[in-house]
Amino acid sequence: MISAAIVGGTGYTGIELIRLLSSHPEVSIDLLTSRSEAGRRADEIFPSLRGISDLVFSDLGDETLTALQKCDVVFFATPHGVAMQQAEALTQAGVKVVDLAADFRLQSLADFEHWYQQPHACPDLLKTAVYGLPEINRDKLSEALVVGNPGCYPTTAILGLKPIIELENVQAERLIEPRIVIDAKSGVSGAGRQAKLALNYAETTDNFNAYGVTGHRHLPEIEQGIEQLLSSQFSHRVRFLPHLVPMIRGMFSSIHLELTEAGKAIDWQSTFEDSYHQEAFIDVLPAGIYPDTRSVRASNRLRIAVHQNNERSELTVLVVQDNLVKGAAGQAVQNMNVMFGLDETLGLNFAPIVP
Ligand SMILES: NC(=O)c1ccc[n+]([C@@H]2O[C@H](COP(=O)([O-])OP(=O)(O)OC[C@H]3O[C@@H](n4cnc5c(N)ncnc54)[C@H](OP(=O)(O)O)[C@@H]3O)[C@@H](O)[C@H]2O)c1
Structure with missing residues (x-):
């Protein structure tokens, strides 16, 4: 099983990742972080998860990075600027990173700094990051350590x-x-x-x-x-x-x-x-x-x-x-499947909901 962590599990893309990964046959969510809801069960905040997930939100403070380094893959469902603070230490520990924010999308540092109003924390790692559109970048994704999940x-x-x-x-x-x-x-x-x-x-x-x-x-x-x-x-x-x-x-x-x-x-x-x-x-x-x-x-x-x-x-x-699935969490799972050499559709092959 792939050991996964979700940083920022209380947001909309975070709960979508919990929903998708909870039924993924090759993934176990081993760490779910939140600063505001630490100690609470995810299904207390999102009753839709009752009977589906026993996960509890944690905020390990200074120990967070060490805990994340024990996983195989970390999903950052956080605002821009969070993933790039930890991505270098994670990849050095052999952990793959999928960032749902914009830290690893734009290859131009000038564009990143102009549009996101902050300097990039790891420009060298950015150069190796792969833009996570499997329909175009499938080959590169299979070798990627860091993926910038596209904007919706x-x-x-x-x-x-x-x-x-x-x-x-x-x-x-x-x-x-x-x-x-x-x-x-x-x-x-x-x-x-x-x-x-x-x-x-x-x-x-x-x-x-x-x-x-x-x-x-x-x-x-x-x-x-x-x-x-x-x-x-x-x-x-x-x-x-x-x-x-x-x-x-x-x-x-x-x-x-x-x-x-x-x-x-x-x-x-x-x-x-x-x-x-x-x-x-x-x-x-x-x-x-x-x-x-x-x-x-x-x-x-x-x-x-x-x-x-x-x-x-x-x-x-x-x-x-x-926007929350192919535009965010679903695409992130699709990217993870490619990064780990799994069938790209694993955990994602379900019908849309109507009405
Ligand atoms: N919503 C969409 O349709 C969509 C689509 C594509 C991409 N995205 C991108 O995906 C990312 C997440 O979006 P979202 O809509 O899920 O956002 P959201 O609903 O606002 O959730 C943000 C999450 O990040 C956590 N967080 C905030 N600041 C943090 C920090 N400094 N360190 C660690 N955790 C922090 C929050 O939890 P705590 O405050 O409890 O820690 C919360 O769980 C954003 O970068 C967004 O641009 C969103």
């Missing part, structure tokens, strides 16, 4: 663009015009479990608002995904507009693209189907179908639909996922 919006954006950028590279010609517009919506759980006025029931219910329009932390991650991960031969300008919508879970990203003359000639439906036909968690919907967020709720699936206008000049890629 970038997961939808990068996977929504992958077939297009890859085909541009193969054909060595522009198929889309340089400007990419990503209009994205997230459920409220995307902002975490901490109490904040803007996330109150009365503020978020029956309401719909944009945020981060002049600049959002996920923009450089999406740009990095296009330039480095997908190795685009062409430059693109990304306009990213996130919104908060009155639902608990779910994310819907609409990617708007203008096609070049060469791009108009492409059969985009087949291109997407061919690109993802071997991916267990990516579902390309039949032509003409619109995805909805409840079709992926509580599952690790990401569904994509490709729509082209009648003049064939515009392509819209619609992507849905559960």
